[in-house]
Amino acid sequence: MPLDIYLLADVAENHQDWINYVYHDSCDNPELFDYLLIKNLWVETIGTISKYITERNSVNMQNVAVTPTGVKFDLTSDLNTTRFDKELTLNIYTGNGTVDSIKVNGINTKITQFTRGGQLYIKFNVPSSKINEIEVVGLKVEIPYCGDGKVNQKNEECDDGNLISGEGCNSNCKLESLKQTEDSEQIYVLLYIGNIDGTASPEWYPFYDKLTSYFENNKLPILFSFFPEGIRVDGEFANIFKRMYLAENIELSQKGFTMNETEKHLDKLSLEEQRHTIKYGRFYFIEGMKKILGTENIKIPVTYIAPYGRFTNTTRQVLEELGFRTNFGLYYPDDLKPVESTKTLDSFQYGVSFTVSGSAGRETIFKESDQIIEEIFSLDRLDVEMVEINGRKVIPLYAHQVDFEDKITHGKIDEVKWNVYKKTISKLLANSSVVFVTPNQVWNLRHPVCVPTGISESFCNGIDDDCDGIIDEECKGEIYEGLIYIPNDNLRATSKLVWNILESSVDDFYTWEYGVLTGILLTIILISTINKQSKKKTEYTEELI
Numbered sequence: 001m002p003l004d005i006y007l008l009a010d011v012a013e014n015h016q017d018w019i020n021y022v023y024h025d026s027c028d029n030p031e032l033f034d035y036l037l038i039k040n041l042w043v044e045t046i047g048t049i050s051k052y053i054t055e056r057n058s059v060n061m062q063n064v065a066v067t068p069t070g071v072k073f074d075l076t077s078d079l080n081t082t083r084f085d086k087e088l089t090l091n092i093y094t095g096n097g098t099v100d101s102i103k104v105n106g107i108n109t110k111i112t113q114f115t116r117g118g119q120l121y122i123k124f125n126v127p128s129s130k131i132n133e134i135e136v137v138g139l140k141v142e143i144p145y146c147g148d149g150k151v152n153q154k155n156e157e158c159d160d161g162n163l164i165s166g167e168g169c170n171s172n173c174k175l176e177s178l179k180q181t182e183d184s185e186q187i188y189v190l191l192y193i194g195n196i197d198g199t200a201s202p203e204w205y206p207f208y209d210k211l212t213s214y215f216e217n218n219k220l221p222i223l224f225s226f227f228p229e230g231i232r233v234d235g236e237f238a239n240i241f242k243r244m245y246l247a248e249n250i251e252l253s254q255k256g257f258t259m260n261e262t263e264k265h266l267d268k269l270s271l272e273e274q275r276h277t278i279k280y281g282r283f284y285f286i287e288g289m290k291k292i293l294g295t296e297n298i299k300i301p302v303t304y305i306a307p308y309g310r311f312t313n314t315t316r317q318v319l320e321e322l323g324f325r326t327n328f329g330l331y332y333p334d335d336l337k338p339v340e341s342t343k344t345l346d347s348f349q350y351g352v353s354f355t356v357s358g359s360a361g362r363e364t365i366f367k368e369s370d371q372i373i374e375e376i377f378s379l380d381r382l383d384v385e386m387v388e389i390n391g392r393k394v395i396p397l398y399a400h401q402v403d404f405e406d407k408i409t410h411g412k413i414d415e416v417k418w419n420v421y422k423k424t425i426s427k428l429l430a431n432s433s434v435v436f437v438t439p440n441q442v443w444n445l446r447h448p449v450c451v452p453t454g455i456s457e458s459f460c461n462g463i464d465d466d467c468d469g470i471i472d473e474e475c476k477g478e479i480y481e482g483l484i485y486i487p488n489d490n491l492r493a494t495s496k497l498v499w500n501i502l503e504s505s506v507d508d509f510y511t512w513e514y515g516v517l518t519g520i521l522l523t524i525i526l527i528s529t530i531n532k533q534s535k536k537k538t539e540y541t542e543e544l545i
Helices: 002-014 031-037 046-058 202-218 235-246 262-268 271-293 313-321 369-378 415-429 439-446 506-510
Strands: 018-024 041-045 060-067 070-076 088-095 101-104 107-109 112-116 119-126 131-137 187-196 222-226 250-255 303-305 326-329 346-349 392-400 434-437 485-488 493-496 521-528
Touching (some): 002 271, 041 046, 187 369, 202 235, 202 250, 235 271, 250 439, 313 326, 346 439, 369 415
Parallel strands (some): 187 392, 187 434, 250 303, 326 346
Antiparallel strands (some): 041 521, 112 119, 485 493
């Protein structure tokens, strides 16, 4: 179906991923290809792509050396360059560092600078050759150390970007238990306000503006959820929703799609039907934001909320396949079981509510501030897995926008409830034990980024060069001293020079999402201009959104 094809192209561009694009000879909709031309994608046939990937897989970095002007290394390959004759594009991650120029075999070459996820990269082409000498001029390099924010040195158990003990990771980069910390009650609080709905009465939109301004002005991390079908692309709602989207401290999460009867029984649907529903909700969001922002480059939400708590292992699999990082739920229904987190997806199914009943609605009654805070620090669930960061609990604190409406007058804010909300937040802000976070920030803290160096694990450098969790597994006794690091202020860390060489096997290109089709096929591979690393490695190039 064409709608799906468009969505796949959007996903490939937004996630810097590659997908299979299959066009049957009997199809009569060439406009599909027109859509590809406006996307930031590399489009080629499977044969060309396979040959190119084979070249990239064969490339090695050798003789890396730090020079007075930057970094120098050799890019080598054992392939027959007569057959494998495509130029390779090399992407270099520079963080906030600068590169004056790139020399290939002593000759200055054209470089292109681009930003992704707030991080700076450059890219340039190198010819197909047995050996190419590359010189990166102007690049400042640093040596790794405890406190640089990267868990990639020998004997490091953690690295939170500083040398302060009592925060879960001590000054020697060793994990601390809660008993080792100065304040055993340190805790993460995840603020959430649900159901930002464009279909609500316009007289309620000023409250959306009030909410947005409150969190904008106080720079407080907050999660808002929305129904994709409820997005309005013009007028007052669109302007407010745009501010929510653009605010650095606000995370938007997709809540279902239409919230119809089907989604009340989402768990009863097949994996394919669930995927279809969630993907179309994402597509609806993307298309709506394109109109609101006037741009094709849309950040996709990575947190999902299953309507009515209908979340199962099947739904979790769909979310992982679609690149979501978090399932954010506040409970699990009596007829379902809790679903645990995985290595790639965090799962919340608990929280502390502002309302006495825990439910949403203008008729609800708010608890007192002190009661809410006491519940936050005392919450301990044995029936469901609680999300933790270095042994510290993450506690969702939630309300829904409809809770704040006066129970008598529509469109009027219940000032008593609003004051309880602000008072509770103020008390938590005054407590040094409390750290406010969003689900995506939680995910990043729970899944530290390991950056591959491009250096062989045969060098005994005490670093996990290939990010497989094992340090120096092929160590042969050589000592490698030219460790390459670049400052990366966005992650409160330093990052290694990254050679973004795609390492997926050619066989991956024959794994079809829709199965093998019979008949005459024109097969096309879409690859983002920034390719991701091998599945065996931490996908460090994924945009942090």
